[in-house]
Amino acid sequence: MAQNRTPGFELVVSAGPHERRHTALSVEIPEALVGEFASAGGAALTSASTKRALACQVDGADPGRLWFIVPAMQRGKRMRLTARPSAPARKGGVRLTKTNDRVRISVGGAPFTAYHYAGDALARQYLYPILGHGGARLTRECRFEDGPGFDHKHHKSIWVAHGLVNGADNWAEEPGHAETRHVRFEEVSGGAVLGRIVEDNEWRNAAGQKLLGEHRVIRVYNQPASARCVDFEITFRAGHDSVLFGDTKEGGLLSVRVNPSMDAPKGTITNSFGGINEEEAWGKRAHWCDYSGKADGRLVGIAVFDHPKNPMHPTHWHVRNYGLMTANPFGLSYFDPESGARGDWLLPASGEATFRYRLFIHRGSAEAADLSDRYSDYVSPPIVDIG
Secondary structure (H helix, E strand, O other), X not given: XXXXXXOOEEEEXXXXXXOEEEEEEEEEOOHHHHHHXXXXXXXXXEEOOOOOEEOEEEOOOOOOEXXXXXXXXXXXXXXXXXXXXXXXXXXXXXXXXXXXXXXXXXXXXXXXXXXXXXXXXXXXXXXXXXXXXXXXXXXXOOOOOOEOOEOOXXXXXXXXXXXXXXXXXXXXXXXXXXXXXXXXXXXXXXXXXXXXXXXXXXXXXXXXXXXXXXXXXXXXXXXXXXXXXXXXXXXXXXXXXXXXXXXXXXXXXXXXXXXXXXXXXXOEEEEOOOOEHHHHHOOOEOOEEEEEEEEOOEEEEEEEEEOOOOOOOOOEEEEOOOOEEEEOOOOXXXXXXXXXXXXXXXXXXXXXXXXXXXXXXXXXXXXXXXXXXXXXXXHOOOEEEEO
């Protein structure tokens, strides 16, 4: 007599040539099983060899996709896993709480950051604070006015901006500046593996006229405080007219202002080619850039990874010893004036383009964090096959 079997499927994860650590992955659920997993609202994922459970989550926006985290894998190794429909985890994971001006984000029950998206004094959205290992604050406090010992009020922790968009300045906050206005959230959700913010914005000039539309996706993963990571997908959408991102150093599609205690040379700037501090990293192209130093007495760091699919990859970096680090692909005439090249970039009418970045928060120095392998986790993740 045939026995009823719990539906599920097997998958095999191959680390490839890199050491893997707390790697977030996703895979399509076999079509025949999508309904089973959707009905359960979640999944259970176990290692075939150790029987250990791994954090996993059925995608709320795409019920045919399973997200999970592989804690650690040695290079060249493979891991066989079994996924079965199951009720979603009720504790831990990434939790998002939306209020009328921000989305508070916790990971593993501990506060991590907040996404500030609305307010009369808000020129553009930002993440603040950024809490790393031991609760260390990795970014500078946010103020709305300059004052003694406080410069560049527009440097608000983690933000997206550019200083020359069809002639408008959506970087600074001086009189006449442009702004990024929140239009609506498509999704604000959490889960055992990741939390996600999906948002539509408008970039407007000082007169309130729309310059372009922006679709922003932010993913925060359930990883330890020693290795937090946040992915950004920033899609610009032009209307009936083209949009010119002008050549200027004053901008960055993902920008960071670190805790002043981390400023170089107390702290250290490092890029993927081994450049150290502003003298060797400013204006240079690199796959990633990192700012490390002591914050609240702990040695911590924060890196930005540039994705190979981005236009003009690898990006140039507007990175300063006073605490600024920003991925700026547009400022060529400033970064390499002898070349005679310009970084003006045109988004054609009715066109769209996506820029992808990963924010990686780590314990210790850039070297101790093995940033080359962590970058590979982002751009060349482990291969997942359905068994």
